[in-house]
Amino acid sequence: MGTSTASILVVDDEPDLRTLYELTLLREGYRVQTAGSLAEARAQLQLCRFEVLITDMRLPDGLGMELLRELREQRRKERAIVMTAYGSAENAVEALRYGAFDYLTKPVDLKQFRTVVASAAHGESVTSAPGMFTPSTTVASTTGAILNPSAALDRLVGTSVAMQQVKQRIQKVAPSMAPVLITGESGTGKELVARALHACSHRANAPWVAVNCGAIPEHLLEAEFFGALKGAFTGATTDREGFFSAARGGTLFLDEIGELPLSMQAKLLRAIQERCVRPLGATLEEPVDVRIVSATHRNLAEDVQSGRFRQDLYYRLNVIDIAIQPLRERREDLPALCTALLRRITGEHIHEASSLSASVLAQLQHQPLHGNVRELENLLHRAIALGEEANVSAAPATNENAGDSSSHLPADALPDDLQAWLDQQERAILTRALQACGYNRTAAAARLGISLRQIRYRIARLNIPISPEDIEPASDNALYDVHH
């Protein structure tokens, strides 16, 4: 940061420490002013604007937190870094809740000090425009998608009060370094929220690294998180960069955090507290500047009670929580979600517009939708696939019983849609055969006297669930009425 001209106010009542911080910052090229009490700090803040405020927690005339509150009330843009006594995690958490950009524990490690200040000062320069967004800011995520802040928020479809609150919270907490824990049932959009947090933060141009904690074998966790030098363990044939290093300057998204084993929880806690990691096989620790966003569908507070999750880590990760309601509790979002998802599925350029009939929407309103938006997305996917292939808007069955009522036509009756009726028959037979053969497609094909290729084709065409878990409740029938 040698060329930085950000201006910084340092508030500490110990003259020696004040001088130490001042010299360190001047050497980094910042402009620095100091104050020894709340009153002095207030006077300075009245006179000038700063990019960063660094304050001790305990001052002779009150708590540093009061300055934070005043900055917030006055809607000032200074990013605050609070210095708290070692071991007082409560203070750090409290400071972050009060809107501090970050915190440092005393005795302050100067290397860490420089990293944290650089991050705060840099953030200010990226989002120097009034408000927290620079619409031109883009982020290259690990999947290569380019998102700007408003696009990232727009991807979260829904106008329910609950969804609006989530979006407001994202905008409010995005600029801080404070860890965020996103909770919600599977498929409610936790990853979308995490991405929006990143896109709305000053880290948007830095890496976004998303990790599914439940998908990594336990014995590889440490190397994956912290990296490993060549030869650190059998199979480590090259240096391997860990998630923390890969996310340097950006956001590390820890999905399914509740799945981390206890031993790894301890190591993660240490990395978060110390802000440095030591790759396997390395002797030196590396400082890391990473914002941690985690997500879980589990009730972590309960896991803490039962001893499955460390309380201290929970405390660190859950400084700010964003809870996403299940879709069934915000059904007013359904119409907009259906429209947006249909558009996403069909691609706006392929079809003019896709919409659902009122009757299908009404049916959706009564679905349990335990799989939330992901389930809705799957339902619509199938509807589109069937609509395009068979050019029908009739409902295919989704489980073994489905379609049975219409398949029992009186002998002299005629179906009013032959193709749909035949599909239902075929579907019911295939489902029965699959069930009878334990969902082994080869066996089911042999039983029905057709080839594996043929059964595969038919399963795909009729969109038949091929494992027991895929089967949805009978009430899901008749949802496939999509109009192109």
Ligand SMILES: Nc1ncnc2c1ncn2[C@@H]1O[C@H](COP(=O)(O)OP(=O)(O)OP(=O)(O)O)[C@@H](O)[C@H]1O
């Ligand atoms: N509000 C929303 N607007 C538009 N799409 C959404 C919304 N919520 C979720 N989705 C979509 O639903 C799917 C599931 O979302 P996502 O993966 O973010 O859920 P999740 O809560 O992280 O799920 P899991 O816990 O299973 O990992 C994605 O395709 C996502 O784009």
